[in-house]
Amino acid sequence: xxxxxxxxxxxxxxxAMSTAHYFAKAGYDVQLAARKVNSLDQYKSDFxxxxxxxxxxxxxxxxxxxxHKHFANSLPQLPNVIVCAVGVMGExxxxxxxxxxxxxxxxxxxxxxxxxxxxxxxxxxxxxxxxLVGISSVAGERGRAKNYIYGSSKxxxxxxxxxxxxxxxxSGVHVITVLPGxxxxxxxxxxxxxxxxxxxxxQVGEAIFNAVKKKINIVYVSPIWRIIMMIxxxxxxxxxxxxxx
Ligand SMILES: NC(=O)c1ccc[n+]([C@@H]2O[C@H](COP(=O)([O-])OP(=O)(O)OC[C@H]3O[C@@H](n4cnc5c(N)ncnc54)[C@H](OP(=O)(O)O)[C@@H]3O)[C@@H](O)[C@H]2O)c1
Numbered sequence: 702x703x704x705x706x707x708x709x710x711x712x713x714x715x716x717a718m719s720t721a722h723y724f725a726k727a728g729y730d731v732q733l734a735a736r737k738v739n740s741l742d743q744y745k746s747d748f749x750x751x752x753x754x755x756x757x758x759x760x761x762x763x764x765x766x767x768x769h770k771h772f773a774n775s776l777p778q779l780p781n782v783i784v785c786a787v788g789v790m791g792e793x794x795x796x797x798x799x800x801x802x803x804x805x806x807x808x809x810x811x812x813x814x815x816x817x818x819x820x821x822x823x824x825x826x827x828x829x830x831x832x833l834v835g836i837s838s839v840a841g842e843r844g845r846a847k848n849y850i851y852g853s854s855k856x857x858x859x860x861x862x863x864x865x866x867x868x869x870x871x872s873g874v875h876v877i878t879v880l881p882g883x884x885x886x887x888x889x890x891x892x893x894x895x896x897x898x899x900x901x902x903x904q905v906g907e908a909i910f911n912a913v914k915k916k917i918n919i920v921y922v923s924p925i926w927r928i929i930m931m932i933x934x935x936x937x938x939x940x941x942x943x944x945x946x
Contacts, residue, residue, distance in 0.1 A: 704729070705729050706729060707731055707784065708784070709733050709784050709786065710734050710735075710761060710783065710786065711735060712733035712735040713736070714787075714887075714888075715884075715887055715902040716881070717786035718744070719902040719907075720786070720910065721906075724782070724910060725754050728754065729781075729782070730755040732757050732777075734760070734761035735760075735761060738761070739758065741758055745757075745758055757776075762813075763787040763809055763813025763814060763816075764805070764809055766812065766816040766817075769820050772817070773820045779825075779828065779831075782831070783831070783832070784834040784909060785817070785818065785835050785836060788809065788836065790806070790848070790889075793846075793847055793851070806850050809854075810857075814835060814858055814861075815858065818835065818861070822868075825874040831875075832877065833865065834913065835877070836881065836909075837855045838859075838880060838881065839881070840852040841853070841856035841857075842880075842934055843930075843934055845945075877920060878918065879905070879909055881905050882923055882925070882926035884900045885899055885900070885901055900922050904922055908920050
């Protein structure tokens with residue numbers, strides 16, 4: 702059997718790097734795609750030495766959607782699995798006053814990832830195989846005053862992934878939606894997170910790898926978040942709107 706390849710989009714993310722390790726350990730060749738991708742030179746050598754696999758680096762900007770077709774066609778080979786870890790949380794308060802900032806959050810979490818997945822979805826469909834993994838967020842399950850710009854962009858991405866899974870269900874292509882709760886990464890560095898319900902990037906990486914192997918559709922990294930979100934989704938709007946969570 703020929704070797705499998707995973708493409709990681711937004712590869713400088715902490716979650717992305719942990720995920721790449723799990724695939725590399727299993728013998729996958731790895732394509733790392735990110736902005737300023739040369740900053741990953743050291744990772745490339747480390748991965749290749751440690752896991753005896755091939756790693757290639759690719760410049761990728763999720764919001765430069767005009768470049769996406771060229772990006773997909775310029776890869777040395779069409780990957781078997783693609784994980785999109787691109788994301789921007791931004792600052793809610795500032796983004797409410799600055800439409801450029803708000804737009805960057807929405808485009809980075811939704812428009813960009815959706816654009817690149819549409820391109821790969823068609824290539825995978827033509828081949829009749831492949832797995833697309835989108836890292837969305839539980840923040841997309843209900844809009845909250847504290848992060849509804851980020852949350853709504855993730856909601857868009859979650860629904861997009863659901864529709865894509867629906868479209869591709871009979872094509873041999875699988876689509877996975879990952880819904881992490883809190884994860885201790887660069888993104889959440891300056892937020893105080895409750896330890897008991899905060900995952901480490903490594904747990905997310907392992908959950909993603911297992912989901913690909915088991916063809917799971919929707920992954921809540923820690924099961925507790927399934928329950929937390931069920932409760933939050935079911936709070937009546939009359940009460941919820943006054944809670945300012
Ligand atoms: N941490 C959490 O609590 C949490 C919870 C739920 C979901 N998530 C999601 O998990 C994913 C990974 O996040 P993380 O926690 O690992 O945070 P992170 O380390 O900040 O990773 C986010 C990555 O997205 C990349 N990115 C942003 N805009 C991009 C663009 N236009 N083009 C290409 N790459 C871009 C960043 O690249 P640069 O390095 O170039 O800036 C960064 O590497 C994100 O989608 C995030 O929304 C995180």
